[in-house]
Amino acid sequence: MRYLTAGESHGPQLTTIIEGLPAGMPLVAEDINYELQRRQKGHGRGRRMQIEKDTAEIMAGVRHGLTLGSPVALVVENNDWKHWTKIMGQAPLELDEENDVKRKISRPRPGHADLNGALKYGHRDMRNVLERSSARETTVRVAAGAVAKKLLTSLGINIASHVIEIGGVKAESKHFESLSELIEKTEQSPVRCVDPVAEKEMMKAIDDAKQNGDSIGGIVEVIVEGMPSGVGSYVHYDRKLDAKIAAAIVSINAFKGVEFGIGFEAARKPGSEVHDEIIWNQEQGYTRRTNRLGGFEGGMTTGEPIVVRGVMKPIPTLYKPLQSVDIETKEPFSASIERSDSCAVPAAAVVAESAVAWELASALVEQFYADRFDKLADQVREYREYAREF
Template sequence: MITWTTAGESHGPALVASMQGVPAGVRVDTALIAEALKERRQGYGRGARQAFEQDRVEILSGVRHGFTTGAPITVVIHNSEWPKWEAVMGADPVPAEALQVDAGRGDVREMARNRPLTRPRPGHADLAGGLSYRMEDARNILERASARETAARVALGAIARQLLRQVCGTEIVSHVVGVGSSAVPVPDLPKPSERAQLQASPVRTLSLEAEHAYMAAIDAASETQETIGGIAEVIAYGVPVGLGSHVSSDRKLDAALAWGLMSIQSAKMVEIGDGAESARRLGSSAHDNIVRQGATIARQTNRAGGIEGGTSNGEPIVARVGFKPISTVPRPLPTVDLVDGTATSAFHQRSDTCQVVPGAVIAEAMVALVLAQKLTERFGGMSVAEVEEQHRAQEQYVAGRLAPPSWGAAQND
């Protein structure tokens, strides 16, 4: 079964992503990962950091000549800004005077990075993390808690997506369905064939009405020195029946997806299928009726979002994740300096106005990782060929149960 982990700090020399359990034969190369990371850097409302900080990808292990070998995969994403932070973030001790150097730009934000951060920012991990790990300098907390870490997840998500494509043709897309209080209903879910159009939209939507509304909401927040959150929706097409299980809580697919999506920085809400809307319905209108269509059976709706009893049911997986406004607000929020207890303002450096567009890309990666994990749990094998063989056998069984030859064609659909 696939497992993964990430390491590294926001302003450290690099982020490291490690993945085990990927079968041999998955098509992977540096360009594939670099393209995914490029998509993560885009989106309306992004800050200046994305313009100058590039992601240089290096695959250290587990891939040879464009294919996975079955060995653990290690990906490194080098930080192009590392020379500016070497003294502040270096692993080895540095002289005290090295942390008292003016960055030379006359910018208080640049000078402050050399100093201990003792003013915890509301909404961040600064205070809770510092108390938990007994750290007096919040930089030891914020550097790891930073959403920069998600670049490593996106890198691994690109590999997981390739495995899903090769084995069962699964395709994953995402779009923005709300920014702040602005939400424009979209009648149809975006299809994989519309991915390029979604990427071309500044706010990742196929609706021009939604695009204008969401950009206006982001502009209004920026003009008032605010940040603004939003909701992204991820759809996975071609997910086979049987991923996850009802037999144990730690094997449920919806639970795993909820964990994966909620683990994204600033995520505060996850819905599967119709989510909260289902809680407001009566039972007779909350579920997906099973009906006869010709010689097979099908669903009339997909309110469950492709998961019943913790198991994928063959319908598209639909999941939404809600992101709170970014905690680093241009108008610094009130806090207390832990050195002397004085009331002050939180430290502010660069930040995005809205992160929902890259949040959608990150959410795609997490859905891909969870589905790939469940795929290898269900159809394990050392090579892609083995996984494909077991998947085909299950697909044949499912097809035979849903449309046995003895049924014949229905008289009325």
């Protein structure tokens, strides 16, 4: 499986084309739009979420609610495009228009791709960079992830996420009886946190940052239950599934770190408190007494829940802008301001879910016969039985 996305933040639409889905998998627009709606929630989101009410149209690859096995094309229109047609239009400019383009950007913003992208591609107007490097692109990444989640849930694999830290406020209580309870609690929380005390403190921290013209980051956790053991590979570095998930998490805008299970805490513990003892019983087969390694050993799934966390830095677009330098005059200026959020950690949890879901679905399609969804489901079921009886 693979996908590409196209589109600019203020362009007419965002597009993704997904290749490699099995034929005969149930898929309707509602499966995707539910996830897009989740991405737009969260205390601390900016004005863009009031403008865009994201919905996806399935333009190809699905007929009568089932995938065809051919590429699936999804489109999300930008409602704000009507205000940007002259600024972001595709047609060449007339000679008398070249010096009249509005909202040119020559002042790179610290923490963004502006300056590096301009150097790489030779753009003197850095809007050419920021329009694509914007986190708006994660809209269709979530759309692609929604398709992957549909594949996973249809195979009995469930995924959820929650926020465990925002702006230094940590969730002390992370208790939930089941993944369905976690989902229920986080969907009702403005910051996707299961700790009601921390939730209020997180919201206050976001409000304080906004009032101060600042932004804050945090940590999200993604949990997956139901993945069969032995998915991935120990044979080559680029086939290790945890490595692919780590790359996917860090590829999300503003994410700067990732860990599995107890993660970096493993550096401070002896091996006896890090590794997971193997046990066996007739009903479940091989399981682990603990899950400190977060569901992975040797680049492969262990069958235990996958637990992966990502750290998101504060959004660098500040209403109290940082110092920068104009690339035309080389004079110091306060960095340009684009519409932004004071905190997008709750929404980033949904994006992280999608990133993890995509890598898991892709690994399953790679490891098992996947031209037909019914055959894929049969193979995964047979493999689970084989692993239990091994």
